[in-house]
Amino acid sequence: MSTQSEVSHSIGATIPAEVSRRLKRRYAAERRFQAYGIGAIMIGLMFLLIMFVSIIQAGLPAFQETRIRLDVELPADKFPDDPAEQTAEGMRLVGWTGLIQQAIRDQLQPETRADALAMHKLLSPNAEVGLRDIVVADPSLIGKSVSVWLLSAGDVDAIVKGTMSRDVPETQRTISDRQLTFIDTLEEQDRLRSQFAFTLFSAGASSYPESAGIGVALVGSLYMMLVVLCLALPIGVAAAVYLEEFAPKNRWTDVIEVNINNLAAVPSIVFGLLGLAVFINFVELPRSAPLVGGLVLTLMTLPTVIIATRAALKAVPPSIREAALGIGASKMQSIFHHVLPLAAPGILTSIIIGLAQALGETAPLLMIGMVATVFTYPETPMDPATALPVQIFMWSGLPERGFVARTSAGIMVLLTFLIFMNAVAVYLRKKFERRW
């Protein structure tokens, strides 16, 4: 013991200054490096926070919409008499807008013609949709007066939410002082309310922000995800299994491998061009169709799926393969009975990540004409539709205040989907983590 302490003491005594200075420097360098790391993470988190705050701030108002309650007269003489014709199609030509405008005039009693026009503009040009739906659902209302909450114009909505200020001079507002007094009147009469904006999720494209929604885009995206899932999963897994387990290791397979890795890094718009050239110009599939979008996104997702699946297959220990081969399983049996099931969680994760990637992709869809104003829901993947990120992209180019909010709201919905999909992937990976 004593000799040991002597030795250590002598070390401390003989080389003190030099070593301790160097040690200090080493520790300082380590602390500095840690500080850089923490700093980098903080900066990253800060930007993330700023992004979320600004998006949520801008987007939250879009989840509320303002509606005005009006007592609308439904005079029987304006409607078809035959009950069989009292359908959405049969009543398409009923002057709905006139009925609504009459109702608001009755409510607010305009003094001049200009006042009347200003009143009309308090309501969304698409307010009639709400009224029509009610009457179609219950034709017995015809001939009576009905009290309905109708969609207000985007400007009214902005004033009520406070996203547009009343304090700026009238000339710099898209809403007049006269209209402001009407709004106040309606508010006093308890005919104005904010409610959750189902329109945002149900409606298709529209020129008016208050009646524009991501419904069609969601359905379009859903169809595309289905196409991607149905194609990328079998093709990607088959390709990965062949390359990883069966393919001979020679120059050709090396070339293929390098190319697959490179394809994963190709700008997505290139896949859009490919889709345009092959699927639309050559195969002559319809433009704007989710089927084509799905095909293009499949091409884009395949490299990701193949690479991740190969990694999952590689992670299965060779001893499992040997065990199967050693008791006389064929190669095919050893792969399908043992290797693939063990790699399944990894493959599943890769597919979900690939789908999430495809869901957020915009550029290739622009090339194949999915940047279209589509009002009606696609019934099949061959009907025109748009996609969620493309819808956001289109809204972002529009100047109206309401579209700015809807852009951010769309981003929030998209991010929610992406976070959800990634969370599922993480959960599955944790749950089925390797058990050997």
Next chain:
Amino acid sequence: MSAVETNIQSETVVPPQTATPSNVAKMRGRDVCVFYGEKQALFDVNIDIMEREVTALIGPSGCGKSTFLRCLNRMNDVVDICRVTGDITLDSQDIYDRAVDVVHLRARVGMVFQKPNPFPKSIYENIAYGPRIHGLTRNKAELDEIVETSLQKAGLWKEVKDRLDSPGTGLSGGQQQRLCIARAIAVAPEVILMDEPCSALDPIATAKIEDLIHELRENYTIAIVTHSMQQAARVSQKTAFFHLGNLVEYGETEQIFTNPKDERTQGYITGRFG
């Protein structure tokens, strides 16, 4: 040690075509050379693996003993760059012949690996998998019986009979290795190859496996690669010493360990190299 051994006359480096009348060569290697790409790993190996005996393959690391073992059931086939020349026969039939189906061969020549590698499935499924893919049973009852007898032969039945549905990977290392032996037995092989089956196990588990090998010898031909010379001496009747890809000496275990003819063998078993 046993009656069988005393019957056998002492062997020379080149094994005789037929030993004593009671012994038949189950597998036979003639001029076996193995190449990994350009590199030759085995040089003209001639060996007879006797029926119902334990043949130990010993030698320093990288001497080719595992390579040779893996030639015996063509596990080297999965290595792309591996090439085997010469003849290896099982019951006088060339196992590298085109007519031989490798899947069928591996059912006849089973293998137990260095690291216990049960499938991450239930104990029952581990055993039942082989008979199932080979279609050895017609119904569940037969399969149950195979599972039970295999586990009994591997000395594992008493320990696991109440938890056949629990995962095989949940067993201890020694139990896992016996499970792997049971799995190999389940497809009714004639030869069992063991590639350092005890290297990952503690002494107690090793002793159990060695006892098991003694019992299995009554019904199976066994070839075992081992790094432990004590183990080779304990379990085997014949020992083959490999060095740098050559089969240096092959003969009765007792003779190899007490009276080696080659000085390299002498050097290895006395611990001078290896």
